[in-house]
Amino acid sequence: xxxxxxxxxxxxxxxxxxxxxxxxxxxxxxxxxxxxxxxxxxxxxxxxxxxxxxxxxxxxxxxxxxxxxxxxxxxxxxxxxxxxxxxxxxxxxxxxxxxxxxxxxxxxxxxxxxxxxxxxxxxxxxxxxxxxxxxxxxxxxxxxxxxxxxx
Numbered sequence: 001x002x003x004x005x006x007x008x009x010x011x012x013x014x015x016x017x018x019x020x021x022x023x024x025x026x027x028x029x030x031x032x033x034x035x036x037x038x039x040x041x042x043x044x045x046x047x048x049x050x051x052x053x054x055x056x057x058x059x060x061x062x063x064x065x066x067x068x069x070x071x072x073x074x075x076x077x078x079x080x081x082x083x084x085x086x087x088x089x090x091x092x093x094x095x096x097x098x099x100x101x102x103x104x105x106x107x108x109x110x111x112x113x114x115x116x117x118x119x120x121x122x123x124x125x126x127x128x129x130x131x132x133x134x135x136x137x138x139x140x141x142x143x144x145x146x147x148x149x150x151x
Contacts, residue, residue, distance in 0.1 A: 003067075003071075005143055005146035005147050005150055006067075006068070006071045006143050006146075008139040008142040008143055008146075009031075009068060009071055009072065009136070009139045009140055009142075009143050010071050010072055011139070012135055012136045012138075012139035013027050013071075013072040013074075013136060013139075014072060016132065018129070018132065022125065022128075022129060024073060024074050024075040024078070025075055025078060025125055026125065026126075026129045026132050026133050026136065027072065027073075027074040027075075027136055028065075028074040028075040028076070028078045028079035028082060029078075029079075029082050029122075029125075029126060029133055030133050030134075030135075030136035030137040030139075030140055031065060031068045031074060031079055031136070031140050032065070032078075032079045032080075032082035032083040032085075032086055033082070033086045033133075033137055034137055034140040034141055034144065035061050035064050035065065035083050035140075036061070036082075036083045036084075036085075036086035036087040036090065037086065037087075037090065038144065039053075039056075039057045039060075039061065039087055041090060041091055041094055041095075042091075044095075045095045045096075049087075049088050049091045049092070049095075050084065050088065053084050053087050053088065053091075054084075057083075057087070058080075058084075061080070061083045062080055065079045065080060065083070068140070068143075082122075085117050085118055088117055089113060089114060089117050092113045092117070093113070096113070
């Protein structure tokens with residue numbers, strides 16, 4: 001059964017006029033980013049951020065992705081991978097701010113660690129579809145606001 005709280009997401013995704021490959025990726029990325037930013041960071045630095053994420057958030061985040069996937073198809077496995085990457089990006093910003101590899105002409109990407117976490121193809125696709133990403137991301141955030149209001 002379709003939950004009406006997901007209507008903003010449904011509208012944002014179904015109106016896209018891009019290839020199915022790009023659509024499923026950018027949708028997965030937008031959903032993943034929102035879900036990743038909803039997961040808390042640890043109170044202090046951990047030995048393995050990847051293991052910490054997997055232990056504490058992997059199951060919950062997969063279930064949340066599944067709810068969006070029911071409404072409009074996205075690349076589920078890519079979304080799962082991207083959630084971890086977005087969460088680790090946040091973790092590194094908080095706990096490893098000086099652990100960056102700078103590249104000429106890419107200050108922001110280098111400073112945040114984005115270049116080391118995301119593949120070149122992922123970065124290129126997100127750059128190409130940044131306005132689409134933001135539109136879908138905003139709709140996903142609205143869904144979570146709707147869900148919280150419903151609770």
